[in-house]
Amino acid sequence: MLSRTADHLYWMARYIERAENLARILDVNNRMLLLPQSEREVVRLWRETLDSIGLLDGYNQTHDKIVPEEVVHFMALDRQNPGSIYSCLRLARENAHAVRGTLTSELWETINTTWLKLREYDIEHLGADDLDAFFEWVKLRSHQFRGVTFATMMRDEANCFLRLGTFIERADNTARILDVKYNFIAEAPRRDDAGEYYQWSALLHSVSAFESYRKVYRDQITPSRVAELLVLRTDMPRSLAHCTAEMTSYLDAVNNQRSTETQRRAGELASSLRYGRIEDVLETGLHNYLTRFIVRINDLGNRIASDFLLPVTG
Amino acid sequence: MAPIQDHMPVKPAGARFFDEMSNAAGEVRPHYQGYVSWFDGIPAERMARKRKEADALFHRSGITFAVYGDEEGAERLIPFDVIPRIIPAQEWLALADGLRQRVRALNAFLYDIYHKQEIIKAGHIPAEQIISNAQYRPEMQGVDVPRDIYAAIAGVDIVRAGAGEFYVLEDNLRVPSGVSYMIENRKMMMRLFPELFAKNRVAPVEHYPDLLLDTLRAVAPKSVLDPTVVVLTPGSFNSAYFEHAFLAQQMGVELVEGQDLFVRDEQVFMRTTQGPQRVDVIYRRIDDDFLDPLAFRPDSMLGVPGLLSAYRAGGVTLANAIGTGVADDKSIYPYVPEMVRFYLGEKPILNNVPTYMLRKPDDLAYTLEHLAELVVKEVHGAGGYGMLVGPASTKAQIEDFRGRILASPEKYIAQPTLALSTCPTFVDAGIAPRHIDLRPFVLSGNEVRFVPGGLTRVALKEGSLVVNSSQGGGTKDTWVLEE
Numbered sequence: 001m002l003s004r005t006a007d008h009l010y011w012m013a014r015y016i017e018r019a020e021n022l023a024r025i026l027d028v029n030n031r032m033l034l035l036p037q038s039e040r041e042v043v044r045l046w047r048e049t050l051d052s053i054g055l056l057d058g059y060n061q062t063h064d065k066i067v068p069e070e071v072v073h074f075m076a077l078d079r080q081n082p083g084s085i086y087s088c089l090r091l092a093r094e095n096a097h098a099v100r101g102t103l104t105s106e107l108w109e110t111i112n113t114t115w116l117k118l119r120e121y122d123i124e125h126l127g128a129d130d131l132d133a134f135f136e137w138v139k140l141r142s143h144q145f146r147g148v149t150f151a152t153m154m155r156d157e158a159n160c161f162l163r164l165g166t167f168i169e170r171a172d173n174t175a176r177i178l179d180v181k182y183n184f185i186a187e188a189p190r191r192d193d194a195g196e197y198y199q200w201s202a203l204l205h206s207v208s209a210f211e212s213y214r215k216v217y218r219d220q221i222t223p224s225r226v227a228e229l230l231v232l233r234t235d236m237p238r239s240l241a242h243c244t245a246e247m248t249s250y251l252d253a254v255n256n257q258r259s260t261e262t263q264r265r266a267g268e269l270a271s272s273l274r275y276g277r278i279e280d281v282l283e284t285g286l287h288n289y290l291t292r293f294i295v296r297i298n299d300l301g302n303r304i305a306s307d308f309l310l311p312v313t314g
Numbered sequence: 315m316a317p318i319q320d321h322m323p324v325k326p327a328g329a330r331f332f333d334e335m336s337n338a339a340g341e342v343r344p345h346y347q348g349y350v351s352w353f354d355g356i357p358a359e360r361m362a363r364k365r366k367e368a369d370a371l372f373h374r375s376g377i378t379f380a381v382y383g384d385e386e387g388a389e390r391l392i393p394f395d396v397i398p399r400i401i402p403a404q405e406w407l408a409l410a411d412g413l414r415q416r417v418r419a420l421n422a423f424l425y426d427i428y429h430k431q432e433i434i435k436a437g438h439i440p441a442e443q444i445i446s447n448a449q450y451r452p453e454m455q456g457v458d459v460p461r462d463i464y465a466a467i468a469g470v471d472i473v474r475a476g477a478g479e480f481y482v483l484e485d486n487l488r489v490p491s492g493v494s495y496m497i498e499n500r501k502m503m504m505r506l507f508p509e510l511f512a513k514n515r516v517a518p519v520e521h522y523p524d525l526l527l528d529t530l531r532a533v534a535p536k537s538v539l540d541p542t543v544v545v546l547t548p549g550s551f552n553s554a555y556f557e558h559a560f561l562a563q564q565m566g567v568e569l570v571e572g573q574d575l576f577v578r579d580e581q582v583f584m585r586t587t588q589g590p591q592r593v594d595v596i597y598r599r600i601d602d603d604f605l606d607p608l609a610f611r612p613d614s615m616l617g618v619p620g621l622l623s624a625y626r627a628g629g630v631t632l633a634n635a636i637g638t639g640v641a642d643d644k645s646i647y648p649y650v651p652e653m654v655r656f657y658l659g660e661k662p663i664l665n666n667v668p669t670y671m672l673r674k675p676d677d678l679a680y681t682l683e684h685l686a687e688l689v690v691k692e693v694h695g696a697g698g699y700g701m702l703v704g705p706a707s708t709k710a711q712i713e714d715f716r717g718r719i720l721a722s723p724e725k726y727i728a729q730p731t732l733a734l735s736t737c738p739t740f741v742d743a744g745i746a747p748r749h750i751d752l753r754p755f756v757l758s759g760n761e762v763r764f765v766p767g768g769l770t771r772v773a774l775k776e777g778s779l780v781v782n783s784s785q786g787g788g789t790k791d792t793w794v795l796e797e
Contacts, residue, residue, distance in 0.1 A: 001568075001586055001587050001588075002568055002570060002574050002584060002585065002586055002587075003574070003585045003586060003587055004570075004571065004573065004574050004585070005568070005569075006587045094550075097550050097555075098549075098550045099569075100559045100563075101559040101560070101562045101563035101569050102563075105375065108375070109374050109375055112374065112375070113374055116373065116374070157587065161587075254587060256587060256588050256589065257589065308587045309587075
């Protein structure tokens with residue numbers, strides 16, 4: 001397969017996954033803010049959210065201060081912000097367009113229709129109620145993308161690079177979501193149990209893990225179990241352990257003469273998650289742990305690019 | 315929206331143009347009777363709904379084209395008209411013979427021009443017409459190409475002026491496009507009106523990509539047993555990108571850009587996830603000028619450095635060959651019937667439109683006197699740009715063009731305004747006759763082959779003779795009825 005084709009497929013999948021996770025982040029923030037809390041806390045949540053996904057500088061360049069509505073608009077719909085949901089879906093579509101011949105017509109039409117629909121949204125005038133529906137829609141389109149991929153794409157190299165993109169992006173995004181929310185809850189002024197329960201369940205909902213948590217632990221929600229579920233459970237589809245295991249198997253499937261070291265590093269990371277213990281993770285501090293994880297995922301991304309795709313420039 | 319007419323319009327007797335559907339007395343021609351009786355049974359609302367459905371489907375599947383210099387409509391649909399253009403079997407057979415003959419002669423001409431130039435020596439074409447032609451590529455002199463095929467893919471534009479009276483307007487031998495619309499139009503018609511195809515014996519066209527792949531493999535370098543074919547595109551911002559991707563996918567070959575290829579030891583390779591892979595045949599959809607920055611335009615980012623030298627050494631086949639433009643140039647066009655006689659010893663089957671070459675003083679004088687009746691074209695123009703349609707132009711436009719012609723007459727040719735045939739077409743006000751042409755796609759490999767019919771383009775503006783999609787033209791499905 002052409003390196004450029006693999007590159008487009010990989011980035012197409014990454015951008016769609018990123019759009020979905022942005023919708024998830026915005027959704028959970030909205031839920032967390034349904035609880036009464038101080039102005040200062042609200043601003044802190046949004047600042048940390050922007051910071052965690054690397055958009056704080058971009059936001060500050062065009063805005064004087066943190067205003068929740070403006071942050072949401074910036075992250076979701078701002079056409080000038082290259083990291084917004086809008087831009088991610090545009091980039092996903094551009095990448096798909098460049099390799100439309102490699103996609104099944106169903107998959108291409110799914111992505112193209114998402115883009116055409118997005119352009120129909122009157123995005124400058126979405127109210128708070130519409131936003132919820134908008135985030136749901138973004139998630140649904142991403143689900144549809146994966147469903148159509150699963151149901152129509154050959155299980156060949158193209159599929160491998162596409163899935164590789166999905167899981168590397170998801171690993172990165174889950175780590176960031178967990179990091180910022182975990183911090184926020186842990187550092188928030190102590191509130192009653194109901195309030196805390198609400199915060200944790202919002203986080204679990206944001207990664208579609210609420211029901212899974214109930215099923216796995218059949219017990220009250222505690223921070224260390226939330227961390228365990230999202231970091232170490234290999235059967236949890238958005239956990240770091242699951243994402244890295246998937247990455248490793250797709251990397252093994254597409255291996256070439258240059259990729260041995262990349263496969264080794266991916267395997268090492270996946271094993272450490274598969275056989276890791278939450279006590280050890282929490283002992284180093286979850287924030288430190290996740291920061292290191294994101295660095296390693298980024299290293300794998302660069303190595304995949306130089307082994308298989310177009311070299312990362314700049 | 316204006317109401318849609320329930321019935322096919324009846325043509326007023328004595329109309330100026332030959333209509334494909336009905337004769338001068340307004341009677342439906344035999345080959346359209348099956349269609350018209352079906353159409354008359356379709357309620358207007360259903361037809362309107364189907365037309366909307368077609369637009370939505372084309373949009374969703376991104377069957378669009380880009381218009382240069384038009385930022386708003388970066389991607390537009392080519393208007394699709396649901397009334398097919400129907401050609402009876404007998405008429406197609408005659409056309410097919412003519413096409414086969416013409417393309418064989420053109421390939422023979424290209425071989426000759428890049429080798430011994432017998433046709434010049436025999437005095438049929440003045441040498442300066444070739445040598446000073448910007449499309450003539452001296453780099454190709456003496457280079458042998460597999461099977462002596464230069465134009466493996468030709469798109470010959472044909473118009474009809476009367477019963478059995480077909481004219482070739484242009485031989486497109488460089489990178490003719492539009493074949494994807496021919497196929498998509500058929501798919502759309504079958505999806506919208508499946509019952510039509512059960513009732514009428516319409517010759518299939520969807521196997522074109524198979525024929526194309528066969529043709530491309532047939533012109534691979536001789537030593538290669540199992541040739542690897544690729545489609546070379548300028549990229550996803552090109553106006554015909556949809557077609558490039560479509561053909562690559564349908565043939566099951568890679569769609570590459572210049573950056574995906576490199577040349578080593580006079581062989582061409584593509585960069586893949588498993589390392590370099592040899593490429594034997596490049597179906598290139600990039601003009602000569604952009605193919606190789608070392609040989610042609612140095613600022614080209616689209617091409618492959620060293621491609622020309624690999625090509626000349628026989629390491630790779632380009633389809634079409636470099637330098638085919640010298641045979642489809644408007645200044646060479648008048649000589650094509652002569653080529654048929656000279657190389658094949660046959661009588662030309664297809665007519666040429668009488669052409670005045672304005673570099674000749676007599677032709678120039680005549681043209682300047684008759685500008686209001688003639689069509690004047692730039693010798694190197696394409697896409698319906700830079701032409702004057704005398705009868706449809708204002709005085710001011712004609713005078714403006716007169717100035718341009720006088721400034722450099724050798725850049726222009728003139729032809730009588732043909733009474734292009736019409737075909738009923740949906741327009742805002744209902745159904746009305748609109749002028750059409752036909753572009754069959756002729757493939758030359760082991761033998762000359764094509765699918766029956768081609769792409770029918772229709773000028774949607776009333777009275778307009780310009781069918782190009784960049785000028786507001788649309789397309790129709792083209793049916794060749796089987797006996």
